[in-house]
Amino acid sequence: MKKRVILSIITAIFIVFFSGCTQRENIKGIAIFIPGVVAGSPIYEELDSGVKAAALEANIPVKTIEGGFDAATWPQQLKELAATGAYDLIVSSNPSIPEIMQDVSKEFPTQKFLCLDGKTEGNPNIYTAQYKQFDQAYLAGYMAGLVTLSNMPGANTDKKVGFIIAYHYPVLDNTLIPGFRAGLDAVDPEIEIDLRIVGNWWDATKAKELTNIMINEGSDVFLSIAGSATQGVITQCQDSRKYLIYFDTDGFEKAPGTIIASTIIKQHKLSYKLIKDFITGELPFGKGETFSLKDGYIDFIQDSPLYIENVPVEIRTTMAKVVDEFK
Structure with missing residues (x-):
């Protein structure tokens, strides 16, 4: 009986450990799409640093793409980014971005997206987090x-x-x-x-x-x-x-x-948390969640x-x- 219990515990630990490893090993890379430029924009600087800090801990490559200030070009840039197939997750932050992600998702149905400071729900490939x-x-x-x-x-x-x-x-x-x-x-x-x-x-x-x-x-x-x-x-x-x-x-x-x-708003803290959740397979795609002062964000x-x-x-x-x- 004791041997069975010990064996069960070891098996459970083995499964948890290697499922986590598998999740990380399966991630080719993460892209950060900045709707603007990073330098001089504290919110985008925090997004960039938060995503990279979490990805670095799991040895996942990250590429930052600056989209510039012409919002009319953002949809095409996001579409081209998804078309590369090089990134398991595309991350961005802007209230106008979720709608663009919805459109791009129709053409690239396996691409996962994460957007902070915006909201949409119901798309199984998109997770959004907005602040209260x-x-x-x-x-x-x-x-x-x-x-x-x-x-x-x-x-x-x-x-x-x-x-x-x-x-x-x-x-x-x-x-x-x-x-x-x-x-x-x-x-x-x-x-x-x-x-x-x-x-x-x-x-x-x-x-x-x-x-x-x-x-x-x-x-x-x-x-x-x-x-x-x-x-x-x-x-x-x-x-x-x-x-x-x-x-x-x-x-x-x-x-x-x-x-x-x-x-x-604590953009570094939240982006770090959400990327960690993505890496461990715990990010609830399809949802749009709100974070508040009470939550610490x-x-x-x-x-x-x-x-x-x-x-x-x-x-x-x-x-x-x-x-x-x-x-």
Whole structure:
């Protein structure tokens, strides 16, 4: 009897060990499709590093392809990538990418796809992971509301905040703007949003010009979701001694005293986890899952010395309570 039990245990260990090995050995490679460029885009830098860190541990080759800023070319580039047959998994991150993956999947039905920061469900070859960005935007809005009503040196008496975007798209219109508005309303419903459109993700000069106009018309704290064009917002806020809340990554070091808050998504952490799940055969293709502050994949940074130094204790105390409500 004891021999049977021992033999069963050894067999189980053997099966688990070698099934894991087989999974890794069967993976030819992973491709990362960046809808833009890696350098200068913290979210794509984190995606790239997270995927590569997980793949490196299993000795799986990874290739990064930068798709550039012309979104019209992304479908063909993804199709050509799938056509090579060289990659068991194609990874990307952008709200517009799941729809493209759906179309490419029809032509290449054995290709597996993973998309972060987007959502689709029902396709057995596609897994998507999106962040609960309504909450993230809500925290940015709440912080903006507290700052614009405060006695901070850069705040004025106008109840107006600025919101600069690259252009309109569904996640922005249906999630981020409503979340930001809800956060402001929780502070004071009379606070106005001045929203301006750059027209692309890269024109920092235009973003700077828009920011200057908005400051002259009463905005004293900004949120920018405009890619590398956000640098123009930062520069003008520095010149005019106004404030910016940084979105998606930790931006405090970019402009200490000007960037007074950062609400982040943990792209490296999540991409690393999902690639590990893929390698072990545990990634649930066909699903679209959502990750939140409660899960540990969204956060409002409160321990940065630059946040503590530049934001009054009353605002920090209030924000700590608001953040705790989401945990």
